[in-house]
Amino acid sequence: MEVVDFIGQYGAWSWIVAGLILFALELMVPGGFLLWLGISGIVTGVIVMVQPMDWPWQWLVFGVLGLVSISLWVRFNRNRHQNSDRPYLNRRAERFVGHEGVLEEPLMNGYGRLALGDTVWRISGPNLPIGTRVRIVGSEGAVLKVEPI
Template sequence: MELFAQAAAYGPWAWIVGGLILLGLELVVPGGFLVWLGIAGILTGLLTLVQPLAWPVQWLVFGTLALGSILVWTRLARHRRLASAAPELNQRTDRLIGQEAVLASPIVNGFGRMPVGDTIWRVSGPDLMAGQRVRITGADGAVLRVEPVEESLP
């Protein structure tokens, strides 16, 4: 209770200092949400400097600002897509789409095998003979979807 009495004695400055402490904690404990709590604390302190408010109203203002800012932040962050230098880094099959290779074994009943790079992949597609040149068109998990490549005459 002494902590609350001391904070009440400092009034708006307690909110501002508390907000700055929360902003500082964000540097130590990253996660993004302490920034918004810190900003809400600072805004509550500034509002209380301009218009004196009772403690329950100050807590209500702080809670409303904190909740509102976190909701806005999560909504904006959800729609933001980070640009990457390697967007297919952990999506190995996506990097293979469009490549051509030769079937090592025939595709029978929709499935066969073929080497791509240093890996033998399971493939799915129309029934084809071994040695047929195919193009990778997609993937279902670790199974590559292929289609035959039409050889063009010169």
């Protein structure tokens, strides 16, 4: 009951301080939720300054503001599409779709190897002899799919 006594004694200032503490915690534990709870705490403090109310109503206002602000943030953030300057950053195999190469080893039993840049990739496709020019048409995991040109 110490929290209730603290809120009762300091009123609106306790909510503002709690909001600032939640802001500071957001800096240490990023994720976005503590930011919105901190804003809810500060807004609750301002509301209590303007319109005094008992502590159960203060908690209700804080809870409603917190739930509404977090749900709006999640909805906005979920629908936001972020364009990247490196769209293939963790999808290296997809980056090579459309590239061409020459087989240095034959493609036998549907599998072989192809050197692209500084990496030797496992490839799949029809059986082909050494020296055949191939085009990469897709990927399946770390295996590049090729077809003869």
